[in-house]
Amino acid sequence: MTTAAAGSPAVRAEGIVKRYGPTVALDGVHLTVRPGESHALVGRNGAGKSTLVSVLTGMVRPDAGTVSFGGEPAPGRGDTAAWQHKVACVHQKPMTVPELTVAENLFLNRFTGGRTIRWRALRERARRLLAAYGVDADPAARIRELGVEQRQFVEIARALSFGARTVILDEPTARLDAAGIGRLFARLRALRAQGVAFLFISHHLQEVYELCDTVTVFRDARHVLTAPVAGLAEDELVAAMTGEEAGAVRRVRRPARTAGEPVLVTEGLALDGHFAPLDLTVRAGEVVGLAGPAAGGGTAIGETLAGLRTPDGGRISVRGRPVRTGSVPHALEAGIGYVPEDRHREGIVPGRSIAENVTLTVAGRLGPMGTVLPARTREFARRMIASLDIKATGPDQPVSALSGGNQQKVVIARALAREPSVLVAVRPANGVDVRSKEALLGVVREVADGGSGALIVSDEPDDLRICDRVLVVFHGRVTAAFGSGWGDHELVAAMEGMAAAAGGGRGAAVTGGTGGTEGREGTEGREGTGGREGTEGTEGDAP
Amino acid sequence: MTDTARPPAAEAPAGRAAGRGLRPDPARWRDFSLVPVIFVLGVVGFVVSPAFLTRDNLVGVIQQSTELGLLVLAEALVLISGRMDLSLESTIGLAPVVALWLVMPAHGARFAGLELFPAWTAIPLCLAVGAAIGAANGFLIIGLRVNGFIATLGMLTMLRGLQLGLSEGRSIGNVPASFAYPGSADWLGVPAAVWLCPALFALGGAALGYLRHGRALYAIGGNPEAARAAGIRADRITWTVLTLGGMLAAFAGILYTGHYGAVSASQGSGWIFQVFAAAVIGGISLKGGRGTLFGALTGVLTLQLVINVMTLGGVPPLWTQFLNGLIIIVALVISRFTSGEKQD
Numbered sequence: 001m002t003t004a005a006a007g008s009p010a011v012r013a014e015g016i017v018k019r020y021g022p023t024v025a026l027d028g029v030h031l032t033v034r035p036g037e038s039h040a041l042v043g044r045n046g047a048g049k050s051t052l053v054s055v056l057t058g059m060v061r062p063d064a065g066t067v068s069f070g071g072e073p074a075p076g077r078g079d080t081a082a083w084q085h086k087v088a089c090v091h092q093k094p095m096t097v098p099e100l101t102v103a104e105n106l107f108l109n110r111f112t113g114g115r116t117i118r119w120r121a122l123r124e125r126a127r128r129l130l131a132a133y134g135v136d137a138d139p140a141a142r143i144r145e146l147g148v149e150q151r152q153f154v155e156i157a158r159a160l161s162f163g164a165r166t167v168i169l170d171e172p173t174a175r176l177d178a179a180g181i182g183r184l185f186a187r188l189r190a191l192r193a194q195g196v197a198f199l200f201i202s203h204h205l206q207e208v209y210e211l212c213d214t215v216t217v218f219r220d221a222r223h224v225l226t227a228p229v230a231g232l233a234e235d236e237l238v239a240a241m242t243g244e245e246a247g248a249v250r251r252v253r254r255p256a257r258t259a260g261e262p263v264l265v266t267e268g269l270a271l272d273g274h275f276a277p278l279d280l281t282v283r284a285g286e287v288v289g290l291a292g293p294a295a296g297g298g299t300a301i302g303e304t305l306a307g308l309r310t311p312d313g314g315r316i317s318v319r320g321r322p323v324r325t326g327s328v329p330h331a332l333e334a335g336i337g338y339v340p341e342d343r344h345r346e347g348i349v350p351g352r353s354i355a356e357n358v359t360l361t362v363a364g365r366l367g368p369m370g371t372v373l374p375a376r377t378r379e380f381a382r383r384m385i386a387s388l389d390i391k392a393t394g395p396d397q398p399v400s401a402l403s404g405g406n407q408q409k410v411v412i413a414r415a416l417a418r419e420p421s422v423l424v425a426v427r428p429a430n431g432v433d434v435r436s437k438e439a440l441l442g443v444v445r446e447v448a449d450g451g452s453g454a455l456i457v458s459d460e461p462d463d464l465r466i467c468d469r470v471l472v473v474f475h476g477r478v479t480a481a482f483g484s485g486w487g488d489h490e491l492v493a494a495m496e497g498m499a500a501a502a503g504g505g506r507g508a509a510v511t512g513g514t515g516g517t518e519g520r521e522g523t524e525g526r527e528g529t530g531g532r533e534g535t536e537g538t539e540g541d542a543p
Numbered sequence: 544m545t546d547t548a549r550p551p552a553a554e555a556p557a558g559r560a561a562g563r564g565l566r567p568d569p570a571r572w573r574d575f576s577l578v579p580v581i582f583v584l585g586v587v588g589f590v591v592s593p594a595f596l597t598r599d600n601l602v603g604v605i606q607q608s609t610e611l612g613l614l615v616l617a618e619a620l621v622l623i624s625g626r627m628d629l630s631l632e633s634t635i636g637l638a639p640v641v642a643l644w645l646v647m648p649a650h651g652a653r654f655a656g657l658e659l660f661p662a663w664t665a666i667p668l669c670l671a672v673g674a675a676i677g678a679a680n681g682f683l684i685i686g687l688r689v690n691g692f693i694a695t696l697g698m699l700t701m702l703r704g705l706q707l708g709l710s711e712g713r714s715i716g717n718v719p720a721s722f723a724y725p726g727s728a729d730w731l732g733v734p735a736a737v738w739l740c741p742a743l744f745a746l747g748g749a750a751l752g753y754l755r756h757g758r759a760l761y762a763i764g765g766n767p768e769a770a771r772a773a774g775i776r777a778d779r780i781t782w783t784v785l786t787l788g789g790m791l792a793a794f795a796g797i798l799y800t801g802h803y804g805a806v807s808a809s810q811g812s813g814w815i816f817q818v819f820a821a822a823v824i825g826g827i828s829l830k831g832g833r834g835t836l837f838g839a840l841t842g843v844l845t846l847q848l849v850i851n852v853m854t855l856g857g858v859p860p861l862w863t864q865f866l867n868g869l870i871i872i873v874a875l876v877i878s879r880f881t882s883g884e885k886q887d
Contacts, residue, residue, distance in 0.1 A: 306772065307774075308771070308772060328771060328772065328773075328774040328775075329774045329776065331774075332774040338772060340768075340769075340772045345766075345768050345769075346766075346768040346769050346771070346772040347769055347772070348766065348769055349761070349762045349765035349766040349769050349770070349832065350765065350766065351765050351832050351833055352761055352762065352765050352832065356758060356761065356762070360762055360769070360770065360773035360774075360775065361773045361774055363755030363758060363759065364755055366755070367753070370754050370755050370756065371753045371754055371755070372752075372753055372754060372755050372757075372758050373753065374752070374753070414773060
């Protein structure tokens with residue numbers, strides 16, 4: 001592949017229109033990526049980003065508009081090989097075969113040299129390819145033995161090995177921890193210096209500021225804005241994404257109110273290998289944050305409170321009454337509502353309706369003697385849809401057809417269905433866009449304002465902004481406590497293990513890195529969940 | 544949001560869509576996707592033979608569907624909760640044999656039993672054996688967490704062998720009258736089984752639709768982790784379903800034994816393929832969490848009608864197996880496209 005002639009853009013898409021039945025997924029959008037540029041594409045769930053990726057990778061043919069690469073028109077539809085030479089895509093979901101070796105994955109369906117596979121030569125080629133992109137992975141290792149980060153690099157190396165000079169990265173950081181993100185960005189900068197152009201899709205605006213030169217915003221299937229990143233304030237960017245005035249998102253926290261009597265008390269609650277004995281009190285009307293990396297014990301504390309894990313010792317009581325530990329039904333009965341970390345894994349039953357999902361925890365209250373009356377179920381779901389403002393056609397709509405933010409609202413509705421005394425939410429705004437995040441956290445705040453308690457477990461300072469106080473959990477111990485009025489930097493430093501002084505050292509990897517990314521250490525739990533588009537949840541379910 | 548800008552499957556925002564009234568929901572048609580097939584089979588049957596559309600023939604078809612139908616009912620419940628049970632086809636033969644072995648006289652008959660219990664206990668014993676087999680499957684799958692497919696495949700072979708050993712490979716005739724009653728009695732002029740089987744389907748359908756534990760099956764099959772996080776005792780319920788499945792298979796064995804007056808050594812052998820075919824054709828997902836009992840029932844009827852029509856049409860017996868397989872595949876393809884859903 002020769003480098004594109006000077007001046008002609010690496011990718012140019014113009015007037016792209018794509019309709020799916022009555023819905024317009026792309027409405028005359030345009031996008032231009034210059035060689036050696038890293039171009040961010042941002043927008044809320046359903047803005048059309050994923051559809052544009054499909055168009056640019058030749059998976060979907062637009063109803064109107066043209067795509068060109070380096071000044072030449074795009075290959076015909078179905079000519080996969082030609083497309084792969086033009087543009088490479090690293091998808092949000094892993095596209096590697098876990099049981100095959102790195103070498104096989106790199107050259108899947110591209111084994112050269114006669115009829116039989118020459119393994120030694122294949123591994124040698126793989127080694128050279130990996131070395132060329134500075135990926136430290138053994139070609140003979142199976143993909144499943146690699147860490148998340150290495151898998152991602154293998155995917156990027158494979159994508160580039162087709163000779164493409166343009167790479168689309170769809171939420172590449174969702175599966176990585178802070179250090180991994182730093183290394184990924186360093187690698188991407190090196191590639192950019194070689195003239196590779198990037199189209200970078202992310203929900204984390206901080207990453208856009210770190211890595212990208214130019215940002216394009218889509219909203220409601222339309223192109224809204226293309227501007228250099230430098231000189232574009234984050235408020236303006238958010239405003240362009242949401243179509244609303246800046247300032248709505250970063251709301252000023254209210255002063256701490258006088259909290260009521262304790263609703264949730266733990267005494268010496270401990271789980272070996274996860275967290276040390278924990279004494280925690282959540283009062284009525286209070287939102288308490290547990291800050292810390294996902295693997296640092298916070299998630300385990302949430303799961304223990306919900307009854308999903310059995311603690312080794314200690315007691316939980318709700319409104320003064322002891323709760324039997326290690327049993328979800330007892331925790332529910334006691335008044336602990338739970339929002340699990342990963343809605344796809346533990347939150348929703350994708351093929352079933354909103355009504356069924358919302359009423360999973362209250363099935364015993366929808367009719368006499370163990371019966372569940374459909375009319376009552378729907379009525380209950382309608383109330384929940386209205387009170388949480390879930391965007392849906394009705395209670396019978398399958399949850400898989402909802403956008404990520406609305407799916408998360410269904411999970412929260414399920415937790416609130418029993419009117420819990422205390423709501424335990426692990427990363428309640430996981431993988432949703434800016435506006436949905438605000439709405440979801442608003443719901444949690446309202447729960448507390450209504451006289452219940454709430455506990456948010458998260459490693460995102462944004463999630464913890466609504467908290468009245470925040471406890472930092474590091475390696476299973478509470479290491480710091482903040483009242484109202486903490487700053488992102490001190491919180492993140494505490495979450496990183498009081499490594500405030502080490503901030504400079506890390507800054508070498510993550511240039512200009514601030515709270516937005518650094519607080520995401522050890523986020524294995526988010527695999528495949530970060531910021532899904534509305535379509536993803538429906539795969540293999542809806543017609 | 545005036546313009547809906549969503550990927551294809553995502554729905555339009557409520558503000559617009561809710562006001563538009565209800566569109567026909569494809570999910571509702573899924574259950575009826577085989578009804579046209581059954582109708583076509585009826586027309587074909589009518590053309591092929593005047594005997595088809597007689598009361599005796601149709602009642603016969605339904606009666607022959609009952610035993611298979613009960614196995615499909617059991618399998619459907621297990622599949623909806625995300626598991627599978629292959630051993631049902633052995634339970635239908637073994638449960639009656641064990642029950643009869645326990646109650647039949649020790650001397651004087653071709654088959655020597657133990658005579659441990661009075662004859663009237665044969666039916667409860669048979670159901671208990673079925674339940675025990677289901678519970679054993681539950682122990683393997685839920686308790687030990689071994690692979691359910693292979694575990695129940697092993698059970699299938701083992702139980703078949705146990706039946707052969709107990710019955711010495713022979714048919715058991717002269718079953719107690721009380722045991723033969725459900726499969727041989729006539730109620731209101733039609734076989735009792737013709738009342739019992741649809742009644743059990745209706746009961747099962749009502750339980751799935753209106754009982755919290757019934758609804759829980761869909762949640763467990765659809766996403767077990769989510770069901771657990773929502774406080775559903777997934778393991779306990781799955782175990783119960785497997786036990787219930789074994790009982791239903793045992794009851795099918797009672798009907799079959801009564802119907803033919805004897806327990807044959809190969810009773811139920813090879814049925815499990817028909818059971819799965821009927822369930823999947825009827826819209827039950829092998830991955831769990833999806834399907835209805837009505838759909839499963841239409842699947843059973845379709846398969847039985849095909850056999851009936853072939854018999855009436857004078858298809859040479861050596862060709863019936865070929866045609867039976869062909870029809871299963873054709874019905875599968877038809878149901879996939881009438882319901883508009885992938886069946887993977």
